[in-house]
Amino acid sequence: xxxxxxxxxxxxxxxxxxxxxxxxxxxxxxxxxxxxxxxxxxxxxxxxxxxxxxxxxxxxxxxxxxxxxxxxxxxxxxxxxxxxxxxxxxxxxxxxxxxxxxxxxxxxxxxx
Amino acid sequence: xxxxxxxxxxxxxxxxxxxxxxxxxxxxxxxxxxxxxxxxxxxxxxxxxxxxxxxxxxxxxxxxxxxxxxxxxxxxxxxxxxxxxxxxxxxxxxxxxxxxxxxxxxxxxxxxx
Numbered sequence: 096x097x098x099x100x101x102x103x104x105x106x107x108x109x110x111x112x113x114x115x116x117x118x119x120x121x122x123x124x125x126x127x128x129x130x131x132x133x134x135x136x137x138x139x140x141x142x143x144x145x146x147x148x149x150x151x152x153x154x155x156x157x158x159x160x161x162x163x164x165x166x167x168x169x170x171x172x173x174x175x176x177x178x179x180x181x182x183x184x185x186x187x188x189x190x191x192x193x194x195x196x197x198x199x200x201x202x203x204x205x206x207x
Numbered sequence: 208x209x210x211x212x213x214x215x216x217x218x219x220x221x222x223x224x225x226x227x228x229x230x231x232x233x234x235x236x237x238x239x240x241x242x243x244x245x246x247x248x249x250x251x252x253x254x255x256x257x258x259x260x261x262x263x264x265x266x267x268x269x270x271x272x273x274x275x276x277x278x279x280x281x282x283x284x285x286x287x288x289x290x291x292x293x294x295x296x297x298x299x300x301x302x303x304x305x306x307x308x309x310x311x312x313x314x315x316x317x318x319x320x
Contacts, residue, residue, distance in 0.1 A: 101249070127305045139250075139297070141308030184249065188305025193238040193257040194265070195301070195309060199249035 099187045101198035115171045116201040118185030122166035129186040175205040209234045213312035228283045230298030238303040239281035244295045
């Protein structure tokens with residue numbers, strides 16, 4: 096079984112704090128790395144799909160970086176807001192297949 | 208509107224019964240997936256399909272079966288062989304090849320009573 100690890104498992108921050116979490120994945124045969132946000136009572140929604148080593152992507156206050164050589168990606172949230180509260184999932188597609196493996200997720204709670 | 212639809216939202220099953228969860232998409236996606244989520248755990252892959260009439264086992268396929276007779280549809284059957292079927296099930300689809308995002312349905316919560 097291919098391992099995609101996320102840390103921390105959960106995170107509680109105050110409104111206005113910046114935060115970051117990690118996704119670790121196998122560095123061999125890298126193809127792409129996905130980040131999703133999953134809010135309570137909703138479906139997971141894609142934030143980023145990253146394919147190149149050194150890639151940085153940004154959407155509003157959320158950004159992500161990618162290091163394919165060492166097998167990790169960071170997701171950053173600047174100035175967290177209560178509406179950022181969600182579970183953040185990363186996913187790793189197996190090379191040359193459609194098999195998409197998800198990490199265990201990081202559950203973020205932002206308190207006003 | 209294009210999207211992916213799962214039904215039903217809640218499902219109750221008696222022990223020993225098979226039950227089928229529906230997943231339909233009108234996004235013209237080739238790849239479709241079934242995931243299971245248990246409390247405190249991430250999404251675990253049950254089965255996936257890259258094309259019509261083809262599907263592959265994921266990491267926890269035992270006790271489940273699928274079919275892909277049409278591009279739009281990827282139903283999941285939870286059989287009586289699945290020892291712990293109570294869980295939240297998510298269906299997803301994508302264009303394929305991993306370089307594009309997956310889109311998810313709303314999920315089905317299955318409870319064995």
